[in-house]
Amino acid sequence: MSRVQEMLEAHPHDWGGLDRAKLTECIEACFDCAQICTACADACLAEDTVSQLVQCIRSDLDCADVCATTGRVLSRHAGADPSVTKALLEACRAACRACAADCESHASMHEHCRICAEACRRCEAACDDLVGALG
Amino acid sequence: MSRVQEMLEAHPHDWGGLDRAKLTECIEACFDCAQICTACADACLAEDTVSQLVQCIRSDLDCADVCATTGRVLSRHAGADPSVTKALLEACRAACRACAADCESHASMHEHCRICAEACRRCEAACDDLVGALG
Amino acid sequence: MSRVQEMLEAHPHDWGGLDRAKLTECIEACFDCAQICTACADACLAEDTVSQLVQCIRSDLDCADVCATTGRVLSRHAGADPSVTKALLEACRAACRACAADCESHASMHEHCRICAEACRRCEAACDDLVGALG
């Protein structure tokens, strides 16, 4: 059991019908993606071809911020307003999709972009799954 | 001219048809709201009636995070993916609306909630206006 | 009276001997600097000479994060552990000093760096003043 999941179990809230496995996966994917996008932006800045990576850096920075906030709001999900959670998951999905597309376009040249695109696709899928589970 | 606006003018990007006054207002409203919600959560924690303010504190914390991220993404708006910006503005509007409603319900008892509700309503309106301007 | 100050006045906490004017100034300087550094990083990314601005972009991003967190922690200052506040103010001062130095080195070429350097110097001074006031 991951630490994220342990914390959900230790929460005094009755989670009702909410799928805690999907919530756990989405929280973990958001925090991972926030870290990896931050590191990818810095790695792009260190490339000789930085002037060709500007759009990718911006997508990384946006995605890092949106994922970090989504991970935090989900970590407070007990009693949250579902309209806020859903709108934020949509925004996170959009940010991950955009960043994945940018990173994929040069994944063959930069290993950090390949890893980052994977993390974004995982987070996009986790947001998708959780939106579905929220009904 | 505010510092936010000065920075937009100093940006090398051609902003095209984008309404910079609305962008400026929304960035300022997001950063203000992030600060005020953070302070309101702490003020609620200091009230003797904290056990009745739990939902308000959560809304404050969520709203502070979403506004902070929206303010940052908007500060990088040049060349941003419009689908990300729009989805995030929708999430920010929802977070501000939820927090404003919670704070308004005890605004008559707590001055910090009255001020916070106002900041949330201003930010909600600014997000609304900017979504409209993005087309 | 600014909104930051209004929120401090509305807080149920007894602030004791703490200089609220200095606390207000430091909170405002931190939030302003976080916004301006974020915008400066994006403006640097949009310059043709981006490959010469890589160090400045990194300093901008670090300074934006440290100022944002310092502004939040200060907004919760009531009852905070003074050792945390002081250590964070030291870190914020260091981040502002480093970013100001980077931005000043090309302030004559880029208006956004000139404005950003000013915001960093103001925030550095505000951190300095507040550390002094905390004793």
Add this chain to the structure above:
Amino acid sequence: MSRVQEMLEAHPHDWGGLDRAKLTECIEACFDCAQICTACADACLAEDTVSQLVQCIRSDLDCADVCATTGRVLSRHAGADPSVTKALLEACRAACRACAADCESHASMHEHCRICAEACRRCEAACDDLVGALG
């Protein structure tokens, strides 16, 4: 090899003598601690005894913010100003120590505080180790 470490390896920067295992551990500890402190604050808010947990909630919120920022700045460590990194690690260590002490004081009553105290102590130690490695 963790994803954090993979990203360090994929970075074009020559890391010189820096101990990448310690950097990896500290980045992971910071992101974990940021998530767990956020969840602990929310779990404390859900306890019937919330009025006795106010100080713990504040420490959680401060620690979450400081750890999140430290994790981000460390993820951009290539070419960072060592004085900023060190000062921030000191602040992170102080925030973790304060939060661990608060959580430990009721760890026997609240499982979420027990887990959170552990995460804070791990992050405190990782900051300590990395400060030492930076020389």
